[in-house]
Amino acid sequence: MNTLPEELIRSLRNIESFNEETFKAVHESGGQITSIRLNPKKIGNRQSAIGNEQLERVPWNEYGYYLNERPSFTLDPLFHAGAYYVQEASSMFLEEALKQTVDLAKPLKVLDLCAAPGGKSTLIQSIISAASLLVSNEVIKTRVHILAENITKWGAANVIVTNNDPSDFQRLPGYFDVIVVDAPCSGSGLFRKDPAAIDEWSENNVLHCAQRQQRILEHVIPALKDGGILIYSTCSYSKEEDEAIADWLVGQRTATCGSAVGSLQLAVHDDWGIVETVSEKEKAYGYRFYPDKVKGEGFFIAAFKKAASGNGINNETIPSRAGQRSKKKTAVFTAKEIEILKSYIIHADDFFFIKQNEEVIAMPLHLENELPVIQSALYLKKAGVKMGTLIRNELIPDHELAVSNIISDSIPRLDIEKETALQYLRREEIKTTPGKMGWILLTHMQLPIGWIKAITNRINNYYPASWRILNK
């Protein structure tokens, strides 16, 4: 284990809850914790699907479990089916923070601003209602792919993945009910998990991150509705990135921008080991996760509510696009094509279809007015569920449809054993007898993993080439 930076330890000594001895010991122990969060729409809490052992629950998350050891997730077909997400346990507390501050039964517009690779977004999607919208954004282009892949595997139709700078969200004033900013940070909270990161830590970088965090928040807060909830989190222990940001949000930022942001206190169970802190000036609440006190890595989270501003900055709303559903988009499909598309999905009347570069996308009907608004303001990487391409009244189905939660139960399926599933996921030729010709949905433990097409004497493997597993 690399030695923890002395400057970091020194800066933490004046935080009341910090215990230098146990903090250093837990880092030196080299212990590793593995946790996963099940996908409620795919396997719910059917824990048996991921092994027969009785697993310990993550106390602050309904679907979070600790694993006794770290398996090879790559060699588990259920991982590729989106049955669960491998997520650090402390950060699963976002669920508790949202449950305590937001009425999740309502139709909400939620923005996850710093979303790649998708841990928080998949969590958010699991707890918002089907009538809600999640905009999952990542500014760094090279990281949007992995975000889109994870969102695809999660299977939900009510997510739009965007690739925008936080400042672009100023084009959507007062639009979101909830904004989650899981900010880029100096990363000290992950030192136990990734000791190599210790060498990259510096006081200068902490200050640089703090400035960036302020800038990100400054840019995105106008997109939050009056009365909306902001959740801010980092995986840094440094006050400059945690309590000082909370202080700035509630105090200085509020003073200069007029739109008040108030801190919210969260209830934490004594047994959880989470430490509540208050910021120096504004007494804003924050919640610290130390690895010597919780079963998880270092994390900080704080919740805020934007007050009704009354100054005109934030209470503008986006002009309604009601009724603007483009006739052109629906008219591109014949009645026969619509019939074919609908035959592939459940609750087909709750969706509308759009064509983009010959590919058909299914979007929940309740997002019909939202899609053009988002499209006019942001760069969309993915929206809804890509169904595939229509060619002469046949749908060449897309992988997104296979692993989505909207795929119809009446599509021919073939359940395969783990070894055959792994051959499929490696894009190897698979030897099985499907018993019928045409498009077949392969499943493992009844969960869809992708398409094959059975033709005379052959089975074609349609697993996406760029996703294939290379690991033997």
Ligand code: SAM
């Ligand atoms: N929320 C993600 C999850 O749970 O899987 C992890 C997010 S990570 C802590 C922070 C993210 O912020 C990274 O994906 C990073 O690319 C992105 N980021 C970096 N610079 C940024 C900036 N200036 N504005 C917004 N996001 C930024």
